[in-house]
Amino acid sequence: MGTVYITQDDAFIGKTDERLQVKAQKKTLLDVPMLKVEGVVVLGRATISPAALTELLERKIPLSFLTGTGRYLGRLEPPLTKNIFVRSAQWQAAGDSDKAIHVVRSFIRGKLKNYRSMFLRAQRENAALNLQAAITRLEQAIAPINATDTIDSLRGLEGAGSAAYFGGFDALIRADGFRFESRRRRPPTDPVNALLSFGYALLLHDIQSAVNIVGFDPYLGYLHTQRYGRPSLALDLMEEFRPLVVDAVVLATLNRRSLTLSDFTTEALSQAVSLSDEGRRTFLRLYEQKKQSKFKHPVLGTQCTYQEAFEIQARLLAKYLMGETQQYPPLVLK
Amino acid sequence: MNDYIPIAALNQYDYCPHRCWRMFCAGEFLDNQYTLEGTHLHERVHTVGDGYREEVWQVRAVWLKSERYGLIGKADLIEAHDGCWYPVEYKRSAKGEFDNDALQVCAQALCLEEMTGQPITQGFVYYAQSHQRQAIALNDELRQAAIATLAAVKTLLETGQMPPAIYSPRCRGCSLRQQCLPQAAPKVDRYQETH
Ligand code: SF4
Numbered sequence: 001m002g003t004v005y006i007t008q009d010d011a012f013i014g015k016t017d018e019r020l021q022v023k024a025q026k027k028t029l030l031d032v033p034m035l036k037v038e039g040v041v042v043l044g045r046a047t048i049s050p051a052a053l054t055e056l057l058e059r060k061i062p063l064s065f066l067t068g069t070g071r072y073l074g075r076l077e078p079p080l081t082k083n084i085f086v087r088s089a090q091w092q093a094a095g096d097s098d099k100a101i102h103v104v105r106s107f108i109r110g111k112l113k114n115y116r117s118m119f120l121r122a123q124r125e126n127a128a129l130n131l132q133a134a135i136t137r138l139e140q141a142i143a144p145i146n147a148t149d150t151i152d153s154l155r156g157l158e159g160a161g162s163a164a165y166f167g168g169f170d171a172l173i174r175a176d177g178f179r180f181e182s183r184r185r186r187p188p189t190d191p192v193n194a195l196l197s198f199g200y201a202l203l204l205h206d207i208q209s210a211v212n213i214v215g216f217d218p219y220l221g222y223l224h225t226q227r228y229g230r231p232s233l234a235l236d237l238m239e240e241f242r243p244l245v246v247d248a249v250v251l252a253t254l255n256r257r258s259l260t261l262s263d264f265t266t267e268a269l270s271q272a273v274s275l276s277d278e279g280r281r282t283f284l285r286l287y288e289q290k291k292q293s294k295f296k297h298p299v300l301g302t303q304c305t306y307q308e309a310f311e312i313q314a315r316l317l318a319k320y321l322m323g324e325t326q327q328y329p330p331l332v333l334k
Numbered sequence: 335m336n337d338y339i340p341i342a343a344l345n346q347y348d349y350c351p352h353r354c355w356r357m358f359c360a361g362e363f364l365d366n367q368y369t370l371e372g373t374h375l376h377e378r379v380h381t382v383g384d385g386y387r388e389e390v391w392q393v394r395a396v397w398l399k400s401e402r403y404g405l406i407g408k409a410d411l412i413e414a415h416d417g418c419w420y421p422v423e424y425k426r427s428a429k430g431e432f433d434n435d436a437l438q439v440c441a442q443a444l445c446l447e448e449m450t451g452q453p454i455t456q457g458f459v460y461y462a463q464s465h466q467r468q469a470i471a472l473n474d475e476l477r478q479a480a481i482a483t484l485a486a487v488k489t490l491l492e493t494g495q496m497p498p499a500i501y502s503p504r505c506r507g508c509s510l511r512q513q514c515l516p517q518a519a520p521k522v523d524r525y526q527e528t529h
């Protein structure tokens with residue numbers, strides 16, 4: 001089952017026996033055993049019964065609140081594990097320590113290598129595409145990572161690599177009417193950016209859950225430093241997953257015509273673009289499918305889903321910070 | 335940290351020191367398993383009726399404590415026949431390949447000896463799945479093993495220092511495997527990322 005998304009405005013989330021029920025306008029929208037629920041994400045407005053709330057907390061099921069357009073509002077978090085050792089190792093590595101530099105390199109290398117793989121694959125599948133310039137720029141950003149010793153310079157490489165990637169991203173979209181010029185957030189003003197932002201918000205919910213389960217303090221990051229109220233560590237760990245999960249789903253959704261322009265609306269004043277209710281449900285379904293899809297974990301050599309990989313990577317990060325391993329290997333897929 | 339060693343930790347330590355660390359130092363276990371209220375021996379020992387069965391006195395869910403060994407824990411069942419006490423440990427499973435239940439019974443007996451002032455010569459493990467009841471002789475060898483494990487656990491709880499996770503056949507039956515990823519460390523160390 002995985003994550004339950006509640007998109008219907010004014011839905012009522014309740015609990016009967018051991019089941020989570022979602023109702024709206026006197027109709028039951030969802031009725032699933034609590035056992036199968038790994039997370040709940042409310043998009044928009046919903047009411048939740050005290051009994052359901054208590055049950056979610058007791059079962060350590062996180063509940064996130066996003067606006068209808070996917071902007072992150074906050075979440076109800078089950079208590080952190082008592083694993084003080086993980087948090088203490090995390091804090092000891094804070095700042096410009098060798099460990100911090102190592103993991104920042106890994107996060108960035110992971111993300112940029114996955115960017116490069118996407119471009120290489122697209123190019124293999126479509127000989128007419130010429131992404132070579134962007135690939136070269138990505139490689140120029142990847143090559144010096146391991147020899148770069150300050151987090152600020154590493155951030156620079158990350159910026160250069162991302163610019164190269166988003167500069168070529170438009171070429172990956174093969175659906176008429178959809179264009180990507182540059183990354184625009186807060187608010188996204190075109191459908192592609194709207195989907196990316198929405199997807200990243202969903203991913204953040206998932207990675208934050210993984211980071212919490214392992215016992216980390218989500219607010220202490222290495223690449224993303226402590227800024228007021230930002231779940232920095234989750235943002236760090238998210239880097240390698242952005243292309244693998246969100247960008248891949250966005251491209252598949254568009255290129256397979258699962259969404260069309262009519263699924264998006266533009267707000268008059270802010271130019272903010274958002275998805276229709278139906279479009280949102282479609283995208284959520286595809287995102288969830290992606291998370292449950294399996295692949296072979298390159299380090300462990302075993303099959304896992306992306307959902308499981310979020311936690312595996314968080315645990316590998318904990319192992320590195322606690323000195324159990326010599327490196328933190330980001331998830332890099334071909 | 336309280337000064338008493340939970341009896342259950344001995345059993346876990348014997349199974350895998352890393353598991354014991356995860357459960358009792360890092361707190362990765364379900365609280366309710368160990369915080370359930372038990373009965374104190376003196377509260378129930380004299381209640382006749384509900385526990386009386388064929389000349390055997392039975393008291394369930396008894397808190398045990400030993401000042402001498404700094405142990406605390408709960409026995410599933412304490413029985414008395416002919417004025418002798420016996421701890422009985424319930425296991426939901428059939429008898430496992432790994433014989434660490436004896437240690438737990440022995441630690442319970444150490445407490446019980448101190449609490450009753452009487453020597454205890456044997457205990458039992460009851461395997462619910464196979465309905466088997468196995469007698470455990472509380473001989474010197476077992477007592478020494480329990481005391482040695484107790485010392486190791488004490489050090490572990492005091493220092494909080496993590497014993498390494500070492501992959502072994504026991505991992506297959508370990509409920510913490512998903513958290514522990516016992517095979518990850520050597521694999522990570524050998525891993526070569528593609529260019
Ligand atoms: S998985 Fe293996 S190494 Fe890890 S705690 Fe369990 S028994 Fe110990």
